[in-house]
Amino acid sequence: MGLGGAWNHDPITTEHVKQAHEAVDAALSIGINMFDHADIYTKGKAEQVFGQVLKEDPSLREQMIIQSKCCIRPSEAPGMPGRYDASESHITHSVDGILQRLGLEYIDILLLHRPDPLMDPEEVARTLDNLHTAGKVRWFGVSNMSAGQIRLLQAYSKHPFIVNQLEMSLAKIGWLNQGVQVNTDAAAQDTFPEGTLEYCRLENIQLQAWGPLAQGVFSGRSLDGQPDNIVATSKLVQHMAADKNTTPEAIVLAWLMFHPASIQPVIGTVNPDRIRACKDAGSVVLTREEWYSLYVSSRGVPLP
Numbered sequence: 001m002g003l004g005g006a007w008n009h010d011p012i013t014t015e016h017v018k019q020a021h022e023a024v025d026a027a028l029s030i031g032i033n034m035f036d037h038a039d040i041y042t043k044g045k046a047e048q049v050f051g052q053v054l055k056e057d058p059s060l061r062e063q064m065i066i067q068s069k070c071c072i073r074p075s076e077a078p079g080m081p082g083r084y085d086a087s088e089s090h091i092t093h094s095v096d097g098i099l100q101r102l103g104l105e106y107i108d109i110l111l112l113h114r115p116d117p118l119m120d121p122e123e124v125a126r127t128l129d130n131l132h133t134a135g136k137v138r139w140f141g142v143s144n145m146s147a148g149q150i151r152l153l154q155a156y157s158k159h160p161f162i163v164n165q166l167e168m169s170l171a172k173i174g175w176l177n178q179g180v181q182v183n184t185d186a187a188a189q190d191t192f193p194e195g196t197l198e199y200c201r202l203e204n205i206q207l208q209a210w211g212p213l214a215q216g217v218f219s220g221r222s223l224d225g226q227p228d229n230i231v232a233t234s235k236l237v238q239h240m241a242a243d244k245n246t247t248p249e250a251i252v253l254a255w256l257m258f259h260p261a262s263i264q265p266v267i268g269t270v271n272p273d274r275i276r277a278c279k280d281a282g283s284v285v286l287t288r289e290e291w292y293s294l295y296v297s298s299r300g301v302p303l304p
Helices: 014-029 041-056 058-063 088-102 121-133 147-156 174-180 185-189 196-202 228-243 248-258 272-276 288-299
Strands: 034-036 065-070 107-112 137-143 161-167 206-210 264-266
Touching (some): 014 041, 041 088, 065 088, 088 121, 107 121, 107 161, 121 147, 137 147, 147 196, 161 196, 196 206, 228 248, 228 288, 248 264, 248 288
Parallel strands (some): 034 065, 107 137, 137 161, 161 206
């Protein structure tokens, strides 16, 4: 999302390409081989600059799983609303644009970025089948969708939806609170769709966490204006990182990955140093007590 410069139509530069090379090299150096895009990121320039990296080093493609997303349509003219579009024409046009910008014949996974209220599941199923038959997309998934929305799409599609990408982090804990606050008054404040975590686990849908580093609030970003629970949790993360001789980034990712749903963090950053700071995430060992200490601290109130 951070590749390609600003969210405008200025052309990409050699500096943008250099930044992308450095980010890719840093990711591959610590074992990250999956790269997540979307057709809207920096108005398409994120995919364009990544495509330039692949053009300059074609051997990289075989080392990667490449995923992109479509269905969000920002306003295209004064007075036109931003909207979601899961129509056959838009999805097909979006995928063609994704492939053109990346310089690829296919992508590994396509996600429907947001649920479109006007989405016709039969039309979506037909569209995805056509893309698969044409060899343009191998697998499909969704992002920011509930169990019911996925179930509806899956009822019409012969292709399994293998991913659901949701905002999940130590700062965004509705996915946990929704479960532990059952039969409490606090449950009325839950916004995470009930049963979605369980449905994805039952149906072998990979849960991907976007924003898992919480925009750096636990790993060095200024805490000015942050609520007390975030400030306290940041201090706890820093203490654990020092105690385990690792980085705060590794601690917050290890906390997510400790959950038995096998959550896959999508770290988002293009800063090579911050990418490398995530290296220990898969090897950091947390106890149940440490995991709960972080969770309860982030809640800011005791468990029910």
